[in-house]
Amino acid sequence: MKYxxxxxQLAIPYAIFLVLFVILPLLVVIFYAFTxxxxxxxxxxxxxxxxxxxxxxxxxxxxxxxxxxxxxCLLIAYPTAYVLAKTNIRSGDALLLLFxxxxxxxxxxxxxxxxxxxxxxxxxxxxxxxxNTIVGMVYDFLPFMIxxxxxxxxxxxxxYMEAAQDLGASRRHxxxxxxxxxxxxxxxxxxxxxxxxxxxxxxxxDMVYNxxxxxxxxxGSYFSSYxxxxxxxxxxxxxxxxxxxxLLSNRYTQGEENGRVGNLR
Amino acid sequence: MMNKALSLGMGALLCSSLFLAGCGDGGEExxxxxxxxxxxxxxxxxxxxxxxxxxxxxSVLCPENTLVEDFEDWFYETYGKKxxxxxxxxxxxxxxxxxxxxxxxxxxxxxxxxxxxxxxxEHMLEPFSDEFHDRGTKENxxxxxxxxxxxxxxxxxxxxxxxxxxxxxxxxxxxxxxxYNPEEVTEEEASTWKLLTNEKFSxxxxxxxxxxxxxxxxxxxYNYDTITEPAFLDQADxxxxxxxxxxxxxxxxxxxxxxxxxxxxxxxxxxxxxxxxADMVTGKVIANQQWSGDAVYTIxxxxxxxxxxxxxxxxxxxxxxxxxxxxxxxxxxxxxxxxMAAEAFVNFLSMPENAVxxxxxxxxxxVISGGDSDKVLDYVNWCYEADPEEVPEEEMVxxxxxxxxxxxxAVITTSEDQTRRQLxxxxxxxxxxxxxxxxxxxxxxxxxxxxxxxxxxxxxxxRAWWEGLR
Numbered sequence: 138m139k140y141x142x143x144x145x146q147l148a149i150p151y152a153i154f155l156v157l158f159v160i161l162p163l164l165v166v167i168f169y170a171f172t173x174x175x176x177x178x179x180x181x182x183x184x185x186x187x188x189x190x191x192x193x194x195x196x197x198x199x200x201x202x203x204x205x206x207x208x209x210c211l212l213i214a215y216p217t218a219y220v221l222a223k224t225n226i227r228s229g230d231a232l233l234l235l236f237x238x239x240x241x242x243x244x245x246x247x248x249x250x251x252x253x254x255x256x257x258x259x260x261x262x263x264x265x266x267x268x269n270t271i272v273g274m275v276y277d278f279l280p281f282m283i284x285x286x287x288x289x290x291x292x293x294x295x296x297y298m299e300a301a302q303d304l305g306a307s308r309r310h311x312x313x314x315x316x317x318x319x320x321x322x323x324x325x326x327x328x329x330x331x332x333x334x335x336x337x338x339x340x341x342x343d344m345v346y347n348x349x350x351x352x353x354x355x356x357g358s359y360f361s362s363y364x365x366x367x368x369x370x371x372x373x374x375x376x377x378x379x380x381x382x383x384l385l386s387n388r389y390t391q392g393e394e395n396g397r398v399g400n401l402r
Numbered sequence: 403m404m405n406k407a408l409s410l411g412m413g414a415l416l417c418s419s420l421f422l423a424g425c426g427d428g429g430e431e432x433x434x435x436x437x438x439x440x441x442x443x444x445x446x447x448x449x450x451x452x453x454x455x456x457x458x459x460x461s462v463l464c465p466e467n468t469l470v471e472d473f474e475d476w477f478y479e480t481y482g483k484k485x486x487x488x489x490x491x492x493x494x495x496x497x498x499x500x501x502x503x504x505x506x507x508x509x510x511x512x513x514x515x516x517x518x519x520x521x522x523x524e525h526m527l528e529p530f531s532d533e534f535h536d537r538g539t540k541e542n543x544x545x546x547x548x549x550x551x552x553x554x555x556x557x558x559x560x561x562x563x564x565x566x567x568x569x570x571x572x573x574x575x576x577x578x579x580x581x582y583n584p585e586e587v588t589e590e591e592a593s594t595w596k597l598l599t600n601e602k603f604s605x606x607x608x609x610x611x612x613x614x615x616x617x618x619x620x621x622x623x624y625n626y627d628t629i630t631e632p633a634f635l636d637q638a639d640x641x642x643x644x645x646x647x648x649x650x651x652x653x654x655x656x657x658x659x660x661x662x663x664x665x666x667x668x669x670x671x672x673x674x675x676x677x678x679x680a681d682m683v684t685g686k687v688i689a690n691q692q693w694s695g696d697a698v699y700t701i702x703x704x705x706x707x708x709x710x711x712x713x714x715x716x717x718x719x720x721x722x723x724x725x726x727x728x729x730x731x732x733x734x735x736x737x738x739x740x741x742m743a744a745e746a747f748v749n750f751l752s753m754p755e756n757a758v759x760x761x762x763x764x765x766x767x768x769v770i771s772g773g774d775s776d777k778v779l780d781y782v783n784w785c786y787e788a789d790p791e792e793v794p795e796e797e798m799v800x801x802x803x804x805x806x807x808x809x810x811x812a813v814i815t816t817s818e819d820q821t822r823r824q825l826x827x828x829x830x831x832x833x834x835x836x837x838x839x840x841x842x843x844x845x846x847x848x849x850x851x852x853x854x855x856x857x858x859x860x861x862x863x864x865r866a867w868w869e870g871l872r
Contacts (some may be wrong), residue, residue: 189858190863190864190865191857191858191861191862191863191864192857192861193864194862194863194865194867195860195861195862197862198861198862231423256686261605261606261671261686262671262686263605263671263672264605297792332680343675346671346672346674346677347672348611348667348670348672348673348860349860349862350857350860350861350862353863354856354860358856358857358860359857360500361494361496361497361498361500362496362613362849362853362856363500364853396433397624
């Protein structure tokens with residue numbers, strides 16, 4: 138008898154992976170977040186997090202770091218991606234390669250090199266912990282911002298811009314009314330790829346000698362002192378932030394696709 | 403109960419090692435010994451001739467195989483049975499403990515003193531057998547070779563009425579102190595933990611990113627005035643008082659230490675885990691908190707780069723720490739052969755030449771003084787004895803470490819700078835050890851208080867930031 142192979146079965150390996158390494162651990166995390174040491178349901182851990190000025194301080198500090206990193210990445214990446222997308226195809230690819238190439242080199246190695254460069258420039262790294270953190274984060278996450286922006290911009294048909302110019306729009310207006318709105322999906326996916334990892338990427342802080350905790354380091358410190366409950370609480374708080382922002386951005390990109398882009402097509 | 407079932411479940415899911423452990427038992431009469439040790443904490447052999455150690459009886463130590471391989475051969479020759487060691491490593495005590503609680507099984511592990519105490523209170527450990535403590539057997543290298551000083555420390559440290567020597571056999575020991583660059587920091591400045599709050603060295607010192615090590619420094623600074631007072635130093639039960647003061651976890655002490663550590667955080671270069679050694683050599687930092695064994699390594703490395711560094715165990719108090727071998731009930735499972743092999747492994751590591759191998763490889767100090775054998779003392783002399791042709795006589799000093807070797811000829815004739823450098827770090831003088839304190843395992847309440855304190859120190863301080871703005 139011949140074995141009937143359906144295409145759906147191709148998804149089985151990932152389904153197993155999903156259940157074992159995403160869903161089950163998530164349930165465990167939720168269990169720990171909402172219980173105390175004795176197994177009773179409890180919201181005490183959540184209340185304690187928001188009652189302490191120190192942990193809330195670290196939440197805000199992480200958000201400030203993440204937002205600053207994202208904005209700077211966006212400011213650097215947008216013009217870069219635009220230039221890359223609008224040069225002729227061959228050299229565009231080569232240039233893109235140049236920007237993505239750093240990702241092929243081990244991150245720890247790159248940040249160690251960055252550390253030495255910053256030390257040369259500043260003398261003593263410990264004097265500017267926030268600045269160094271931002272520099273390290275931007276360095277780490279920039280390719281993740283350039284790629285989606287490039288993908289969005291390269292698809293942009295030049296005829297839209299020409300049409301706008303023909304109809305009398307100034308260069309500023311062409312950018313603001315045509316290019317920018319059409320690249321929103323790229324911006325949104327770039328922002329999601331940078332903003333949330335930047336809240337937890339504590340390796341950067343360790344490497345540039347910033348001794349203040351961000352959310353990621355807080356999770357690590359709770360788990361290493363066997364405090365699975367509080368560690369899980371932080372993970373859940375991050376999860377909520379991630380969930381809400383994904384929801385918002387999805388709504389926004391979908392609205393764009395159905396509205397303006399749909400009409401233009 | 404729920405908790406345990408869940409963690410076991412998670413362990414089964416996440417740890418492939420469980421499956422591996424299940425497959426290994428297929429062979430014939432082979433004892434399998436699962437050993438967990440610190441990373442880079444056992445000799446891996448393959449020495450080249452330039453690093454060979456020469457003993458006074460003319461024998462030369464230059465091993466080819468790893469200690470683990472040599473143990474397997476030695477065990478077969480001595481007991482006629484095959485043993486296979488499954489060797490794995492861990493990075494911190496907490497990592498080891500977490501591995502064990504989520505289901506990894508080891509027969510023999512090497513945690514630090516406070517973790518041994520924690521495991522004892524949780525009844526995880528198998529006691530060493532009476533045969534192991536029998537001095538009459540030649541193969542019992544541990545009881546016959548351990549330094550009487552360390553043996554006493556093990557006997558006296560107890561928790562819930564049981565001495566830890568019942569469950570643990572020593573491996574390495576040392577102090578917690580400060581590595582400093584003598585060109586920038588004077589010996590006097592480095593002789594106290596207050597160096598960490600000294601604004602003269604603002605942003606040029608690192609402290610360990612570890613709650614217990616940082617707490618020890620903090621609590622020493624907090625108690626500085628009391629514990630350096632002559633009346634306190636001279637009292638009859640000084641050791642007990644000192645232990646109580648530096649192991650205090652009451653709310654007042656912890657709050658005061660939180661303030662001290664917060665000001666240390668503002669003053670230091672960083673809290674570091676592993677960058678401290680390299681940063682000392684490159685000169686990014688001029689002093690750092692360091693365990694004695696890492697201090698030896700750092701000083702050695704810096705020497706190769708032409709930088710002279712020194713080590714100091716602060717005068718008010720230093721933390722005497724040690725790592726010891728313990729057998730885990732879950733691994734041994736009352737199997738007499740396995741228990742015997744585990745004890746033989748500890749004895750093999752305690753053979754004087756093997757203790758020397760480890761010391762030379764990792765830079766830490768073995769608890770083994772050698773008993774009747776001269777090899778360990780020989781090695782110390784081989785390392786540090788000053789050559790009269792190179793060192794002028796006025797720079798020669800007699801360095802007394804009789805307390806450790808428990809013999810009157812344990813006096814090293816060495817150059818004066820070694821009393822501040824590697825020799826001092828490996829074998830601190832008796833007066834340093836008199837002021838040393840073991841940092842015990844804190845009870846649940848104390849632990850929670852200290853961990854909360856640590857989170858507070860490390861989190862972003864909104865209030866201080868706001869006041870800074872205004």
